[in-house]
Each structure stands twice: as C-alpha cells, then as structure tokens.
Amino acid sequence: MSLESWFYLRPPAGVVRPLVDITRTAQKEKVFRVALSSLRNLLEDEDLHNNLASEMVDSGLHKIVVTRQLQSWGDEDVPELLTTMDDKLRHGIQMMSSFDKYRKELLSGHLDWGPSHTSESFWRKNVDKFEERDFFVLRTLLKLIETSQEPKTLAVGCHDLSQFIQFHPQGRYIVSGMRGKELVMQLMAHPDPDVQKQALLCVQRIMLSKHNLDFLR
Structure with missing residues (x-):
C-alpha cells in the first residue's frame, strides 16, 4: 500500500x-x-x-x-x-461558533471571564446545545467544578452552571439530578470570596424557582 x-x-x-x-x-x-x-x-x-x-x-x-x-x-x-x-x-x-470556542475552553480545564460566560445572548442561543451527546458539555462543566483547584475557574464554572439553570426550562432539575447541588454547596465554604459568591448565587438558582428569584431581585 x-x-x-x-x-x-x-x-x-x-x-x-x-x-x-x-x-x-x-x-x-x-x-x-x-x-x-x-x-x-x-x-x-x-x-x-x-x-x-x-x-x-x-x-x-x-x-x-x-x-x-x-x-x-x-x-x-x-x-x-x-x-x-x-x-x-x-x-x-x-x-x-461561539459555542465551539466555549466547549474548547471548557475542555482545556481553565475558565476565564469573557462574553461566552457573561452574555445573556450566548446563553439564550446556545443553552439547548448543552443537551447534545447526553449533556456532554454540562457533565464536563460539573466535573471541572468538582476537581479544579483554580479559584477563577471555580467561580466562572459556578456562574456558568447558574446561567444554564436560568435559561434552560428544566435546568435546575437536570443539574440536581447530576449532583450539581451538592458539588456547588461545598464551594460555598471556599476561601476565595468570588467562588463563595458565585456558588451561593448558583445554589439559590437550584433551590428557588425562577418566579421566586425574580421576586427577590
């Protein structure tokens, strides 16, 4: 040959x-x-x-x-x-696409603040893609939250999980079913204040309905 x-x-x-x-x-x-x-x-x-x-x-x-x-x-x-x-x-x-770039950043194991994390437009347009391949991207995000030692990565990861919960109609139920609540609650005691803040906001989204969160604002 x-x-x-x-x-x-x-x-x-x-x-x-x-x-x-x-x-x-x-x-x-x-x-x-x-x-x-x-x-x-x-x-x-x-x-x-x-x-x-x-x-x-x-x-x-x-x-x-x-x-x-x-x-x-x-x-x-x-x-x-x-x-x-x-x-x-x-x-x-x-x-x-911006989602391709987001997935690649996630797979790198390091997250940093940027438009794909903070833009509501990104999450509205791409939240359904988290379902692909049996929620591969979401599972990767949860694994990163569970294992990363980098405060910024943990803070951004908790924020992203919160965004998923906000924009996916079944977000908080899906995350809870994947042990996301337990993983994020552990980070509420993290020594980094930004990690604590993002973990708290994420837990609030998991535990409260969207209606209750809107009422609290």
Missing part, C-alpha cells in the same frame, strides 16, 4: 494532529503533499467538516499553510493544494 493510500484510508479520529505535524516538519515535497492531500480529503466529509476544520486550525495548520505558500515548489500541484486548503481553513475559522 502506498503512503498516500495509507493516509487516505485511516479513520479521522486521532489522525489530524499527526498529519499536521508532518506538514510542519516534512522536508520532502511528496511527503508534504501526501499529508496535506489527506487533510483535504478529510474535509470532504460534510458531516465531519466543521469539527475537523476546527481541529486543524487549533493544531496550527492554517499558519503552516500561509507560511508554505511563500515557498517555491517543484511539484506544480502543491501551490494549488495550498490555496485550496487556505480557503477551506479560512471558512472553517469563520464557521467556528
């Missing part, structure tokens, strides 16, 4: 970053072309396109493509391939 066939036939999962690494370090034009062609072929799958384009951008592929476009190439197919990938990755960057 040729090198190109081997790259092409391998399944997408776990392949993107090794291929990007090859495009970064390859000295031989053929090796570079095969790796980049394989990445382009992966993007032909419409169902996987957005996720894979996002992973490629995160892996630094677009920067590599831009840099490699400045080189001279003996293989006449490479410049066209670079132009195609440049277009596809620019489109991928534009298509990355």
Whole structure:
C-alpha cells in the first residue's frame, strides 16, 4: 500500500494532529503533499467538516499553510493544494461558533471571564446545545467544578452552571439530578470570596424557582 493510500484510508479520529505535524516538519515535497492531500480529503466529509476544520486550525495548520505558500515548489500541484486548503481553513475559522470556542475552553480545564460566560445572548442561543451527546458539555462543566483547584475557574464554572439553570426550562432539575447541588454547596465554604459568591448565587438558582428569584431581585 502506498503512503498516500495509507493516509487516505485511516479513520479521522486521532489522525489530524499527526498529519499536521508532518506538514510542519516534512522536508520532502511528496511527503508534504501526501499529508496535506489527506487533510483535504478529510474535509470532504460534510458531516465531519466543521469539527475537523476546527481541529486543524487549533493544531496550527492554517499558519503552516500561509507560511508554505511563500515557498517555491517543484511539484506544480502543491501551490494549488495550498490555496485550496487556505480557503477551506479560512471558512472553517469563520464557521467556528461561539459555542465551539466555549466547549474548547471548557475542555482545556481553565475558565476565564469573557462574553461566552457573561452574555445573556450566548446563553439564550446556545443553552439547548448543552443537551447534545447526553449533556456532554454540562457533565464536563460539573466535573471541572468538582476537581479544579483554580479559584477563577471555580467561580466562572459556578456562574456558568447558574446561567444554564436560568435559561434552560428544566435546568435546575437536570443539574440536581447530576449532583450539581451538592458539588456547588461545598464551594460555598471556599476561601476565595468570588467562588463563595458565585456558588451561593448558583445554589439559590437550584433551590428557588425562577418566579421566586425574580421576586427577590
């Protein structure tokens, strides 16, 4: 089996970053072309396109493509391939939604205050996406609240959980069913005052109905 066939036939999962690494370090034009062609072929799958384009951008592929476009190439197919990938990755960057960025921040294990946490518009538009893959994002958020040692991450995490409860019609019941109430109540005694504050606000949302919370304002 040729090198190109081997790259092409391998399944997408776990392949993107090794291929990007090859495009970064390859000295031989053929090796570079095969790796980049394989990445382009992966993007032909419409169902996987957005996720894979996002992973490629995160892996630094677009920067590599831009840099490699400045080189001279003996293989006449490479410049066209670079132009195609440049277009596809620019489109991928534009298509990355604020929720994609939020999920990536969450998976990094570190949270910081920003629009995706504090904007009501973000939560109104994206709260239903927390249900995807058996509430994967929500479960990840709860795990972060349970295990993180960073005060800012804990404060932002409690705030986000509170936002989910506020904007999802069944939010407080879903969070309670996942032990969220117990996890957040433990943080009410945290030494950091911002963590205490956000944990208290979150527990209030869990325990009180939206009507009662509106009355208390």
